[in-house]
Amino acid sequence: MRGIFITFEGIEGSGKSTLVSQLALLLKNKGIDPLITREPGGTALGRELRAILLNPAGADIQPLSELLLYAADRAQHIREVIGPALDEGKTVLCDRFSDATAAYQGYGRGIPLETIRSADGLAREGRIPDLTVLLDLPPDEGLERARSRNARDGAGAETRMDDEQPEFHRKVREGYLDLARQQPDRFLILDASNRPEHMASRVLTVFMERFPHAFR
Template sequence: MFITFEGVEGSGKSTQIALAKDWIETQGREALATRQPGGCALGLELRRILLDARNTHLDPTAELFMYLADRAQHVAQVVRPALEAGKAVLCDRFHDSTVAYQGFGRGLDVESLLGLGRLAAAGLAPDLTVLLDLDPEQGLSRARGRNHAAGASQSEGRFEALDLPFHQRVRQGFLELARREPARFAVVDASGDPVAVFARVRQALAALPWA
């Protein structure tokens, strides 16, 4: 199973992926948790550039192609081999984030992005996408607080520094993608306690055809 987790900044993806991995392993299955960008050596270098708050000069199209390069390498090097080995793969962001952020957020053509996504992922698509839906204002407050506590305001704060209307467009983009593909998406209310949120995520995981 290939399961992706999506959502605005601060929606709790990392926490929910960790809980989901633990739950899958209690079911007797091997699971791999990974992320985009940053799930392979090339991705780590691209992540450093893409999320650095000092890199305010990046052109949206250049930004897009860095994400696509990360995705192509990550799928080839990490995701597909793990799936072929029989593991469940849990990925923190995939191409839906590119469409939501660079398409709905930045204003690049959404239909073109969908085609580029299929190319970069060599046709690989998630079995399930968990969309952790959260009001962007609340998510930004969480994310900025987290970065401040970790001293990461310069290293991984580039998107958190963007204005609220950008993040509102991103959220609407995610919801539009979920509306287009209701069979793939599970839209989960990400507000409240992480354990309560995971109870909702677990329902979506349990509905997959694991046998």
């Protein structure tokens, strides 16, 4: 039986990582031990690429270079982690995937979506999420959350994306919502101002409705 692939998307500070952790606990209570991973950074190579991509000192990375670095991270991630796990029948929870590339590099940076799809298509080798959870939040609220997180976590926590102008984050949010409108059956949109445990319960309910075979 093929595994279940769930991705989590949203702007900076939307709470994806917290939701993934909360959902993983609920799934474990139901007898499912999910694989938790993220992009960029789900492999050894990915962690090196993450350090480059998110370093605030890398502000001069060109948009096309950025796209190809994310694609390289995804190609390695698919071959090394996601693909094998799904083939073994596991449930995979991934913090960001292809939709992040479309939202950030496409809608945010202005790279044509055809170019995005070409690079992403090569990288993901036909792997498509069974469910994508989009945590929607106004950019100013998300950035405030991100700044609070960075202050709590200390030096080095701030990323290059946190430094982008508000207009960039507005475009990214609109991009995500546009992608969700195009594929309503795949996307579950959540109001990210809700408490993480409430959102996790909602995702679990949808998971149980859509993938009842996972509990057999």
